[in-house]
Amino acid sequence: MKYCFSKRIQKTPKSFIREILKVTQQPEVISFAGGLPNPSLIDTEGILEAAETVIKEDGRNALQYSNTEGYLPLREYIAERYRKRYGLLISSDEILITNGSQQCLDLLGKILIDKDDAVLIERPGYLGAIQAFSLYEPEFFSVGLFEDGPDTNELQNIVSEENPKIFYGIPNSQNPSGITYSREKREEIGEILSDTDTLFIEDDAYGELNFTDEIFEPVKKYLPDLGVMTGSFSKIISPGMRLGWICAPTEIIDKISTAKQASDLHSNYLSQRIITQYLQTNDIDIHIQKIRSEYSNRCSFMTRLMDEMFPAEIGHTSPKGGMFIWLTLPQNISSQKLFEKAMEKNVAILPGYPFYVNGGGDNTVRINFSNSDEDDIRKGIEVLSDIFADTDKIKK
Amino acid sequence: MKYCFSKRIQKTPKSFIREILKVTQQPEVISFAGGLPNPSLIDTEGILEAAETVIKEDGRNALQYSNTEGYLPLREYIAERYRKRYGLLISSDEILITNGSQQCLDLLGKILIDKDDAVLIERPGYLGAIQAFSLYEPEFFSVGLFEDGPDTNELQNIVSEENPKIFYGIPNSQNPSGITYSREKREEIGEILSDTDTLFIEDDAYGELNFTDEIFEPVKKYLPDLGVMTGSFSKIISPGMRLGWICAPTEIIDKISTAKQASDLHSNYLSQRIITQYLQTNDIDIHIQKIRSEYSNRCSFMTRLMDEMFPAEIGHTSPKGGMFIWLTLPQNISSQKLFEKAMEKNVAILPGYPFYVNGGGDNTVRINFSNSDEDDIRKGIEVLSDIFADTDKIKK
Incomplete structure (x- = not known):
């Protein structure tokens, strides 16, 4: 056939x-x-305990339909962690819960990319992002990576000439290269993109997995309006529960929410409740x-x-x-x-x-x-x- | 901004x-x-017991990444239920697990609909489908519903004139109208669509919720190659766990699988395991x-x-x-x-x-x-x- x-x-x-x-x-x-x-x-033991508590104490709600943006206490937790860890002032309205951070990329592609729009990624760039964005038929550009982050001359040229809709990057422990952007590179990216129409999509799946105590501020710190961050519980709690989130200005969250409704109504609510309970009763640090x-x-x-x-x-x-x-x-x-x-x-x-x-x-x-x-x-x-x-x- | x-x-x-x-x-x-x-x-008690068993006995696997198509024993269960309930011979290769049946519509839109393609739905038609397909920018057509199913004269005309990519319908207890197609209407739809390029997307979210013992064969029975069915555990087990499935010929499942990888890698694996365990230890009927x-x-x-x-x-x-x-x-x-x-x-x-x-x-x-x-x-x-x-x- x-x-x-x-x-x-x-x-x-x-x-x-x-x-x-x-x-x-x-x-x-x-x-x-x-x-x-x-x-x-x-x-597994901590998650079992959390699951038991949630289902015993509030099973009928935890197993029912829920809202598109996600469970409010979980969104509040994530917003608060941005403040504590990165000094970013984020409200829970700027957080939407997704099926792992891969879904962030699909939803961002949906609301941002028209056919033949320029999309810029790192070289080498994360394959999952290439796949997700490909379905929205952009023209891809890439910017080389040095040991301390993107080649900012090349970045400046592509941004000026191609006016990309988005620049997607992973500043902390990049997949696939393992590279972490220096503070200087982060600032430079902020300068290059400010006053443009290019959103910086800052995938922070590995941000919690740094080996030293040195923490660099996210690029979003330098680009509050143009910065969109994505995060994930896959690397720190459980990938099988498929929970991640988008952190973006509320105008963007509003469109993401419409796309999320159309895509799958909302993320797994039972898992949202279990992870919230787990975070409330365990010292995640x-x-x-x-x-x-x-x-x-x-x-x-x-x-x-x-x-x-x-x-x-x-x-x-x-x-x-x-x-x-x-x-x-x-x-x-x-x-x-x-x-x-x-x-x-x-x-x-x-x-x-x-x-x-x-x-x-x-x-x-x-x-x-x-x-x-x-x-x-x-x-x-x-x-x-x-x-x-x-x-x-x-x-x- | x-x-x-x-x-x-x-x-x-x-x-x-x-x-x-x-x-x-x-x-x-x-x-x-x-x-x-x-x-x-x-x-909630049955689900609690299933969750405890899964996490205690195989937590590290159940909480890890899994495959895109879904947990094989669950896909086998669904295939077997099609056989028992509807007499449809379906293999587990023809089943892919999704985040509720809403995601089926998004994935089908992704792999089938180009901008301005004709898409046919019932009048009145399910709002979730209108939303999901809208994101792929089709031209919508609709066919009126009588008490026993679609106006087949109108259907024949639209199919001949517009050659729609898909006809989406809910033959059992339709949302929003509550109408169930008669056996005759199902056969007629099969005749009208056979030898066309129009896929019939048969949303069967309510198929298990019939009030009498009278069960009509799905339209897919008359259209094995052009029939795609979608199903859901939301109405019979739990909507909060967001699990549904697509049943389609393997060539279509293959494309759906690529789209699913790009969209969110795979559906919540913990919930797949819990529902499988629940189905194995409870009499769902x-x-x-x-x-x-x-x-x-x-x-x-x-x-x-x-x-x-x-x-x-x-x-x-x-x-x-x-x-x-x-x-x-x-x-x-x-x-x-x-x-x-x-x-x-x-x-x-x-x-x-x-x-x-x-x-x-x-x-x-x-x-x-x-x-x-x-x-x-x-x-x-x-x-x-x-x-x-x-x-x-x-x-x-």
């Missing part, structure tokens, strides 16, 4: 990552390919500190092994938080071939080229460290360094 | 129903305006029978009072299931004015005109019976009949 699908879906490729993950999920595979939080850091120190240990263990075992020409980032390290191989090496060779030895890595909207990046690799223990990290890095010892087999 | 929103969202009005519901949700109001399941029929008999009693109580108390020129449908009755007032009466007058006496009804995509319907009313007890039904109908006794005040 031949179906008449929309043009937008015909142009959207199936997620490369999801397809790769299917191959790499066999139990015998050491996988650095995915992006899963470590399951040992999910507080102690829990987050545990995740931070675990991930920090794994990350430095892995980068230390890379420094010891990889040839000098293999570059890697040194993340200050998050879940990913980014490798840059010599220009003549193919990360796709590296993927294939490593899979023969049951080690999975993620070739970096899908993170480039205008081609390139075929010598780059994303490595996840959050979901492997030290034994697996050592074994996996050994396999990769053996392959790097004879690069003839992975040449382009 | 002036923002550059997309054309699609500028054309989409805020949901009229949601705005009205805000006014009508004060506790002193007897509301026939909404569409809530009766909270006394939510089995006993629970559904309880809902059916409660709703059936309320519906017949309400229509009996309407027959006794309303003037003869007020027409009402006689639903065979679902949650809604449809009133047709004399042409010179305004249902908006009826709404305002009734609200003065703390009774809320829903004016019918938002259910018409091409104007009209301003003398129609949707009445919900599932969420009011007999006392409130009696009081509310008395208030309405008092207003009808002096129609001068509600003339157009």
Whole structure:
């Protein structure tokens, strides 16, 4: 049967990552390919207790339809955390609860992007954002990343010439590169975008997962009217509950709310209630500190092994938080071939080229460290360094 | 601040129903305006037990990321129920789990509708579908409903002349009208659409809520390749858990899956696991029978009072299931004015005109019976009949 699908879906490729993950999920595979939080850091007991309390004490309400914007006490909690953590004054009216932060991108695409609008992302850029925005058929532009954030000369040029509808970026522990923007870069972005029509969409999925106590103010601090932040409980409480949020000026939240009504009425209310109860009865900062120190240990263990075992020409980032390290191989090496060779030895890595909207990046690799223990990290890095010892087999 | 929103969202009005519901949700109001399941029929104890089992026995998995299509045992359960209930042979590959059946409409819009494509719905038609599809900027057409289903002459004409991408309908206990298509109408629709490119999107949110044992085969039975069904656990288990599903040929599921990945990765996995556990350990048919008999009693109580108390020129449908009755007032009466007058006496009804995509319907009313007890039904109908006794005040 031949179906008449929309043009937008015909142009959207199936997620490369999801397809790769299917191959790499066999139990015998050491996988650095995915992006899963470590399951040992999910507080099942705390969540069980919260679920029991909510259903016992207010089950009929918690299981009924609810409002589109989300559960008010949860939105108040999020607003208050912005104040405490980042010094941002946000009201609960500026928060709307979504199905994970991926849905933020879909809703923002819906309310902002017309066909052929210019959309600017980082290079490399988050694949989930490329996918979400693709469905609204924009023209993509990208701005290169240095170790301290975007190339601001390139940014200035693209903003002046293309007047992009949005610039989407992840200033804290970027996915895929692991890069964190410096304070200076944040200020510069604020200056470049102020007095333009370009919204800065600041994905802060990893903001709580910094390894040190150094916290930079969000770009939104410099762009109160043009800044939209997205956040997620996936990395700090549970991804399976699919809860995230958008933080934006109320005029934008108003349109997002209309789009959210049309998309799925409201987010899972039972889970909103459970997470609120969990946050009210547990010290989330102690829990987050545990995740931070675990991930920090794994990350430095892995980068230390890379420094010891990889040839000098293999570059890697040194993340200050998050879940990913980014490798840059010599220009003549193919990360796709590296993927294939490593899979023969049951080690999975993620070739970096899908993170480039205008081609390139075929010598780059994303490595996840959050979901492997030290034994697996050592074994996996050994396999990769053996392959790097004879690069003839992975040449382009 | 002036923002550059997309054309699609500028054309989409805020949901009229949601705005009205805000006014009508004060506790002193007897509301026939909404569409809530009766909270006394939510089995909080059964759901608590299921939640405890899932989190205790497999919490780390149930709270982790999962796959886009949904939890396989749940998809198998749904496929098997289609077989048992409707004699439809469906495989689990043809099922994808969504955030309530509203998300089905958004995903179908995404993969099917290009700007200015013809989309056909019932007249009156479900407002949630009008909203969801509107964001993909189609041209809407509508086909009138008789007591036994669509006007098939009109349907034939529109299909021949406009070649709509989809025809969206609710054959069982339609929202808003309460109408159920006869077997003959279902067959006729099958004949009219076969050998066309028009998909029939068969929303079956109320299929389990029929008041008698008479079950008609779905239209999909007559249109296996062109039939897409949507379903929901909202009306039989819990709306707050936001779980529904699409049932469609695998080529369509494949595109839906790409759109779902981009939209929110996957549906709430914890809730999928809880509902699966609930279905495995409870006899859902006993629970559904309880809902059916409660709703059936309320519906017949309400229509009996309407027959006794309303003037003869007020027409009402006689639903065979679902949650809604449809009133047709004399042409010179305004249902908006009826709404305002009734609200003065703390009774809320829903004016019918938002259910018409091409104007009209301003003398129609949707009445919900599932969420009011007999006392409130009696009081509310008395208030309405008092207003009808002096129609001068509600003339157009």
